[in-house]
Amino acid sequence: MLYYSTRDTERKHPFCLKDAAFLGLAPDGGLFMPERYPAVDMDKVRSLADESFAAMAAYLASLFFGEDADAAVLDALVRDAFNFEVPLYELADGLCTLQLFHGPTFAFKDFGGRFMGRMSSLLNRGGDPVIVLTATSGDTGSAVAHGFWNVDGVKVVILYPDGKVSDLQEAQMTTLGGNIFPLRVNGCFDDCQRLVKEMFSDAELRSRVRITSANSINILRWIPQSFYYFYGWSQWCKSTSASRNAPDIVVPSGNYGNITAAMLAWKTGMPVRRFIAGANANDVVPQFLDGAPYSPRPSVQTVANAMDVGAPSNFERMMYLFDGDAAAVRSFVSGKSFSDAEIEAGIAEMYSHYGYVSDPHSAIGYLNYKYFDASGFWLSTAHAAKFSTVIERSIGICPELPDAFKRIMTLPRISSPMENDREALKAYVTELSCK
Secondary structure, eight states: OOEEETTOTTOOOOBOHHHHHHHOBOTTSOBEEESSOOOOOHHHHHHHHHHOHHHHHHHHHHHHHTTTSOHHHHHHHHHHHTOSOOOEEEEETTEEEEEOOOSTTSBTHHHHHHHHHHHHHHHTTTOOOEEEEEEOSSHHHHHHHHHHTTOTTEEEEEEEETTOSOHHHHHHHHSOOTTEEEEEESSOHHHHHHHHHHHHTOHHHHHHSOEEEOSTTSHHHHGGGGHHHHHHHHHHHHHHTOSSOOOEEEEEOSSSHHHHHHHHHHHTTOOOSEEEEEBSSOOHHHHHHTTOOOOOOOOOOOSSGGGOOSSOTTHHHHHHHTTTOHHHHHHHEEOOBOOHHHHHHHHHHHHHHHOOOOOHHHHHHHHHHHHTTOSEEEEEOBOGGGGHHHHHHHHSSOOOOOHHHHHHTTSOOOOEEEOSOHHHHHHHHHHHHTO
């Protein structure tokens, strides 16, 4: 499988998987996309999903990565990465959510982070050391840190906005040590993301230091996120006794990597009736879907902080998946934004009506599901305990911490301050590469 930049419309510059993965961002500033969308056998998906999520994911991984890895090695890698449950939980009749928070960091980004860490190690075996640069608004940092922790030949630099992630999210990023280097940036997530992009566009730095990204812009993190949609589809079809039903799929969205991964699943053959992109007050994409021009702007802080993105990188992928046709996007994708007060009211409603405790991001999925009278499922992207302050304010109780959280909260935290300054980050990365 070869990969092309979203901006390489004439497909003049192909890249192999290893180069695409370790470049992260294409040299022209675009995002990598596979040269083709492999045809998925949906009957095989349903059969393997009945066996396990890992068995089904191993089949899907072989379609994308089978030309670049030994079949047995790839199968073992996938089964090791995805060794946790992915339940479709039914709150009430016809009200289903796909729970993606049963991995080691209790957020959906464990899927991409764990696969990418293992696959990067495989692709880079015997290669030069690499520095992974990633920006996070919350859960990406912890998933990437755990996914790459102690991977030989890799140092991970995580940029997060100082004071704008939850206490648990920060603890998960800053208590590992070893090859993980968290930086708390004096700014917002968009500043962190911009700094990372500026490092990738710095030809002088890249001539001296081998860097890549673990954000959803990276092909190794993005593609595996499509796998759980197939599993959710299979479980939903089983629960509705439908053989080929096309569900509505609702995705809480910030940087739009998650929903574009869903669109990748659709492109390879998974039936979908429509996509619904839920947003918080950072409503650039919902406004676009309603007919406004796409106008990125600075992000604002909300209770759903992992979605606090004002200039979503993966919007470019979304347009690419629809051949640049805005009308086609708007005909197949809907979306609505909700305020903090509405999100907290949604959390309270789910608890009072169904006894279900939801994190604020997943509550946006629920609110969109209701607003658009959807038939299908929404994603629950994080464990509620990661947002205990919001949950307690919304429903009057504090969700119990899993044992893994309790242990992490007792560990010393190590992070370094970083000014919102390109040259400061460049100096840091340069010095780290020499250690």
